[in-house]
Structures are given as C-alpha cells and as structure tokens.
Amino acid sequence: MVKLVGKEVGPVGYGLMGLTWRRNPINQEGAFEAMRSALSNGAVFWNGGEIYGTAERNSLHLLNEYFTKYPEDADKVLLSIKGGCAPGELRPDGSKENIQRSIDECLKHLSPVKKSLDLFECARVDTNVPIEDTISYIDEYVKAGKLGGISLSEVSAKTIRKAAAVAKISAVEVELSLWSTQIFENGIAEACAELGIPIVAYSPLGRGFLTGEYRKWEDIPKDSNLHMFPRYSKENFDQNLVLLHQVEEIAKKKGVTAPQIALGWVLAHNGKPGMPEIIPIPGATRASRIEENTQPAQLSDAEFDELNGILSKFEAAGGRYAPQMSHHLEL
Template structure:
C-alpha cells in the first residue's frame, strides 16, 4: 500500500501521509490542563517524524473539541506550534466548525460561518494557518450550494485555504463540489461503520477526486481490542453513552473484536493496524484519521500504512461483518436526523 496520498480538490498539489491523526480525544474530556500538553505534543511529533520525506501529516481538530464545547483542542495546538514552530509547515490542519456557538446544532448562515472561522483563528493565535475548514454537519435550512459559496468568500478574504465537508450524503457532496472543489469529506468508516451511504460517499468522492478523511477507523477504540468489558472504560468516559458500548450491545460487539484479532494475529500485526489498513484499502483516496494521545499509539497507527491486505484478507473481514453484524447506533439511541448524520 502506498504510504502517501495526494489530497483532492483545490489541494491536489499537497502530499500527506496515508494515515492522518485525529486530535479530538486529547481534549474531549471533563478536565483539560496545560500540564497534559507534552504527552500530546510527543504524540503529534512522532506521527509527523515517521512520515516519508516531503509528506505532511493530516491533523484533524474542531472548534468545539473541549470541555463544554470549548476551543481547548485548538488552544492546545496553538501551544504546540508556539513551542515547535517548525512543525507548522509539516502538518495540514483540518478544523471542523460551523455549529451554533456552544451547541451541536448546525448553522451554515454566513454570519455563523464567519463567527466560527474567526473563533478558530483566534484560538490558534496565528501559530498555524487553517488549511481546511468544514462544517461539522450539514444545515438542512441552508442549501449546501449557498454554504459553500459563503466558505469560498471566506477563502477569498484569506481566512483559510481549502473547503471540506462532513457527515454528508453522496448527492450533497456532489452538489457542494459543483460550487467549489472539495478537498476532503469527513465521514465515519471502519469495519463496524460501513453503511450503504458510507459506500456511496466513498465512491462519489473517488469519482470527483475528493479525499475521504475516515474518522474513528477503530470504532472509537473498541476494535483495537484493548477492552474486554464495559468495566474497562473509565466511569466518566463519554463512550459509555454510545449505543454500541451499552452492556447489552458490548457483549455482542466484542465478538467482532475477537474475530478481527484472530486475523491480525495470523498476519503478525495488531488489530488496530488491521482495521486502519482495511479502511485505507477501500480506495486510493482513503485517509484514515485514527485518534491518539500517546506517542507509541501514534506510531502503531501510522505503521498501518506498511500493511498490505490481499483480496482474501479483505474478504475475510467481510465475512466477519456478515457473521457478527454490529449492534447499536453510531452514537446514542437517537435517529440519524436528530443527530444530523448524513446531512
């Protein structure tokens, strides 16, 4: 498998590592303090330093990735780039925003998109330019064409460089791309999140030369096989609220993990590397962005770019998914419309 990837859309001149880095869990917790910085900094540096020469690390942040939907993640990044300014040019920064302030409600009005990117840039304090900006969800009240036009205007003002989309349907992606080339579309993709619409978005993105930033390729860590029961998760871990982690679903879904681990053991790799490689093998435009707050875990994830999976390997994983269909929704027990999934 290729260790690098050329981004799509207006960033087709940018080369990134085949495996990116999701930063959400570094600050997506009740308490965040600068004392935790250095561990996160080492995790980011390790991934960048492991890349082939000339490739940037695709790093993914969010305006609201902090306690009480704060900008803690971006503030952490500003401290990182202030301490290690030489890494600014070695990374490609994607940031999700576009929600109502301190809310999960999408708001693609011109006023809110401007507020969002200005808030993001303020948190970064000039230490790093936003390479790509995207609305975290699609606002059904604003035609996607209008939202993309607004973002194009913000690019013209110099606020960021490239446009992304997130949690959108394939036809919405096509409509957005007709207004301005979309560089990347961010969707969840893993061996337990491979829905019909996921497949459609992946196919449409490849047709339109758009990269797919695949978040949670490890099923929020579940598929890495490090937890054998719900009790292994800390009592305040947010994942306990997700449907697939509920005790009645956990016991079933752990069978997927055991089957994946057996296949990984045969290949001499970790379950995490197998899952990340599986996502990467779904197409040349696929860019898994597993999360990690630890140097060793980041290096394990990035090394998945060296894993080659045969068609037989891919078929074996497909059979596992047929034998043990995942139980529980991707988030909590609510409809996709309520969660603004698939736009």
C-alpha cells in the same frame, strides 16, 4: 500517498479530538508528546475542531500552544478544522454570520503561528440553510487565501453533489471502520469517487473498540464518553466483541496487532475499482499507540477478502450515535 489541497498527507493522519474533547482532557505535556510522535511518524494531516472542547479550551488553543513551542512544525502540518456550530453549542448554524464568526475565530486562535487554515468544514449540515449557501460563504475565505480548501462532514451523497456544484470540495470526512461500513452502501463512496474527492475516515478503530483495550463492558471507565454510544452499551457490548475476536485471530496469524489490521483494511480500499482515496485519522493519546497506528498492516487480497467475508456475516449491534445525536447524520 493521498493528496489533500495539493499536499501529500498519507497514508495515515491523526485525530486531535481525544486530546481536548474528553471528560478529563490530557495535560499539555502529554498532548505535546502525542503530537510530536504523530509528526515524527509521518502523520502530517491533523484533524481538530473548534467544537473539540469548550470555547475557552479546544483544539485551536492547543494547536497554538504547540506551534508556539515548536514553530518549525507549523508548516509541516496540514490542518483540517471543524466548526460551523452555534457558539457554545453542538447545534449546526450554517448562516453567513456564524460561518464568518467560526472561521475568523479559528484563524484568530491560530495567529500568529498559522496564518491560514488548510481545510475547514462544518461539523454537521444546518437544515435551515441551503448547503449551497453555506458552501458559498466558506468559499469566500478560499478565494481570499485564508483557507486552502473546503471539507464536508457526515453528509449524504446528495449533499456532496450539491456542494461540489458550488465550489471545489477537497475532502469528505465520514465515519469508516470495520464496524461502520455504511459509506459503501449509501452512495457516499461512489459520489466521492466520481467527483475525485478524498475521504477522511474518522474513528477507523471504532472509537477504540478495535484496539482490544476493552475486553468486557466493565472495562470502560464510568466517566467515559463512550457510554454515549449505543455500540458500547452493556446490552450490545458482547455481540460486538465477536468482531474484535475475529480480527485478532487474523492479526495473530499475520504477526501484527488488531488495530493495524483494522487500519490496513481501511487503506486496502485505495486503488480498488470505483473507490475514492481514503486517509484514516485514528486518535491516540499515547506515543506507543501512535507508533502502532502509523504502521498499518499491508493486507494481501486474500486477507482483505477474508475480512470482507467476516463483515458479510456480522452486523454491529447498536447505532453509531444515540438517537438524539443521529438526526444530523448523512443529511
């Protein structure tokens, strides 16, 4: 079990992004069903964001509505919330004024059902403000008892070390999946292991690619946000599908599903020499998918090695993000 801010939350958490940040957000009844399913299946670590949706309707509004209807669940859930962007934009703003605005608004949206946040993180690093300053502004809320801890998102190993020199860092959120393994090569996993910081792995199913829901490019709805990501482009799709087919072969032999193998691979790093603790946060909008995700495959050493052997010969086609969105990654 992974511990975050002193609470056991493992092995699998739940990402709320898909409930509010999509072109056709799921309705409240459907969202509540998904959230109840996550909690009943042991996914008590929930990851949302002020930026997941609009200023008028985002994760915080949905969480308030949920906890108002189910007040008994408020203390069961450990919340990690992303913010720190300029109001109404996805532009990072790590200034004191904006950090205070962002955290205060998150707390206001959750009040009175939640009186504090467990974790807060800036979605991206603001290159115009030293990370040490931004962290010190967030840490004021930790010292005041309004935050349980500080998390980082999509940062470099260098930034992790700088931030950790200012205040305790409770988690680092990064993309990690079978087709996004960069943290094992760029020093992020190493830095987190050295500093004892757990990693929160977002998109552990490759934004749905590793679920097998899309068998050909034409299966992706025309209005889907997935068209923003190069790995889902028409020219890259078939090359990336090769990895899914190989994962499905292993899943078939083991009697589980491809998503369960993909999540099992992420979790199999826990306990390995030189590795930090990792908790994946798959997102889903259907209870059946959540039940599947919260039962990851237990991989043997041989199966883990087989997957790593596949990855050694596979290179995902296309970047993780479009060029205009990539300049804020791993800063």
